[in-house]
Amino acid sequence: MATVFKLAKAQKEGNGPSSREAHKEKNSEEQKAKKNKQRVLVLSSRGINFRQRHLLNDLAALSPHFKKGMDAKLDQKSQFSILNELAELNNCNNCLFFEVRRKEDLYLWASKTPNGPSIKFHVQNIHTMDELKMTGNCLKGSRPIVSFDKTFDTQPHFSLIKQVFTHIFSVPRGARRSKPFIDHLISFTIADNRIWFRNYQIVEKDPTEVEKNQKDITLVEIGPRFVLNVIRIFEGSFNGATIFANPEFITPTQIRRNIKAEKAARYQSRVQSKEVLRHKLSASVLPFDPMERS
Template sequence: MMDIVALLPHCKKDNKIESKENKGATLNELVELRNCSGCLFFECRKQKDLYLWMAKCPSGPSVKFLVNAVHTMEELKLTGNHLKGSRPILTFSSDFDLQPHWQLLKEIMTQIFCTPKDHRKTKPFFDHVFVFSIVDNHVWFRNYQISVPHQGTEKIDRGGLDKMTLIEVGPRFCLNPIKIFSSSFTGQTLYENPFYVSPNQVRAAEKRKKAGKYAKKIKAKQRRKIHELSNQLEPDELADMWNE
């Protein structure tokens, strides 16, 4: 997910975390050494499933997501483009204000994805938009360039939103919230998604479905044999006529 690093000029990336038992303590220590207040931790399991931790360090809260439908900028090859290091405008759908856990997620995402003002690696203007929307209890992320058509040195009136258009840049991904914890990477469970189904359960169901198809074929063959044995054809008198 190097595209996320490119979108956040104020971030500080690090190498892999080897410790599995004390993962939370190791990450909190690393965040403190880097003089940061938030953390995005990508965790890959079985080389198939990608999880994302969003945490406010060191006191929390933290959220664990399952990442689905990932499409990188190189894969999409969209026409949108914005300057590297520019500040984004964050927009959230109205569904984030309906329930407390969505409000908490909105605040965490705002503090992590919002680029600090006057940061040394950022440019002092806005030219793209981060869009967070909720569909089927999933958080969908989109990144759009703010495009304003103008000619030469022609100035644009303030508030001329009717002339502005949005062009998608990428990347795209979908976040399925699993749990919200009170502390950083640990603590009391504040929210647990009742609609979450782990990828292992999905794969197990697919295997059972395939195994069910094979079992049906075996049973069909057995029924066919039983039917043939119980309904044997009478010998044909003319079967050997041409053999003589």
Template sequence: MGKKRKHSETTHDEAQPQKEDVTPERPARTLLGWKDKNEVTNEVEDNSPIFRNREKVLVTCSRRINYRYRHLMLNVVSLLPHCKKENKVESKETKGATLNELVELKNCSSCLFFECRKQKDLYLWIAKCPNGPSVKFLVSAVHTMEELKLTGNQLKGSRPILTFSANFEKDAHWKLLKEMLLQIFETPKDLRRTKPFHDHVFVFSIVDDHIWFRNYQISVPHNESDKLPRGGLDKMSMIEVGPRFCLNPIKIFGGSFGGPTLYENPFYVSPNQIRTLDKRKKAGKFAKKVKAKTRRKMHEMSNPLEPDEFADM
């Protein structure tokens, strides 16, 4: 059995200070490597405050949407690496409050809502949540990637180059639409799911007061060593990838999915009015035929033919 330690020895050992091994704090991780905190504070003090684009877009659609319009929505989701897809939302009068709540839950700042009516008409809502503004478009001339079967092939997650026609600087409402499209379709800088290079172009052009969207791949010729030759940028070509669609602006609201009307398109004609006019044209053709038959009968009754004396032979 071992001897007990004396009281004096235990107090002496406890009195001695123990050396603590303190590990240095790991610096912050960046894209270029590890960075010390002192360097970061010096950079922030020297330069102006750093702007970080934290734009995230919520993409969703209404119930009872057509399959072509659903494929168009999925094409837009594949083009935007900074978007979040949500389940279908019921298209009612209270859809604005529901969508604003979903945007807040998903930690997004914008929303693209594809609303389908009568399984024929597609409307696109572009809104900045929760304070607005928001725009309602009528989508027409829809062609998805699967329908076009084009030869262009872009890398998923790459950053697009946005180009706008000179017509966007003409009026105030076109300037507002340009800024909203720029904020929504532009990819944030330090996003985790993006690639650090550009290989396709988003083209927004105004023709006949409609916004036409095209997506092109940037094709650069390469030599045998798979490097860009000198002067090769002059031989670049654009190959369309898709999808295609046309946006007809209906109204611009001051709030998110509603509010005061800032702009209303005076040349907008709803699809229901177009269908009723077509029905009236078809009904007018049938009425003309009926009137022609009655006139022919009245003419035959008023002008009877003389009996033919050779009818019995």
């Protein structure tokens, strides 16, 4: 604004640029102010249970630039390309889609609509705010500090995930319903080749209570918490060529199948051991002794 006033004053004095140039300067400043406008559409598929729905609501409450989708959940039979149209209708350039399969397996899609990329995760170890009952608390609508582990810069696919999560979870300045405060921290940490999500409150102590060897800022966990296991990274938004595929990922269906196979093998071994014992007992019967008294 100061630049605009200087240009107007120079025009009155006769030694400044024309009104057209001043208008261009004003438009460039407005474009810079609107450069980091990120809006995120959050919705789920049919079959979501209460814990998964609470996790979705917790994430939507954490960030004021999140926008919940339509009340009617997306049918699994429909194509995911419709999500790009929904994001465009809601004026969003990011999308978080919770896909539920078999009413127990939760998958998370994080996408930059409409051109991509998009990342598919398997969500594990879900704990919502109501379950944790942590002592931490933060102002609703406040802007968070998004922190990433240094391991994100070691591999290309983790660097791409870092950029996508920065756009999704970083609340832009001046976002709708946002407060001019920063009082909580969202942490992403990589351990066991998985991404661990944590949310902490930033607590500042009273300077009179701070001792010489202590820091005046502490972190208190708020929740929710969950773990993301990367499955695939696609070039487009919910479609396109596969950029990265996790070779260590095993589907939950395969894990359950392996558990059932182990149980069946243990049962089969027990049945075989009983059959072997029965044959041994039948073979160990002594023949009839005629000298034995009746």
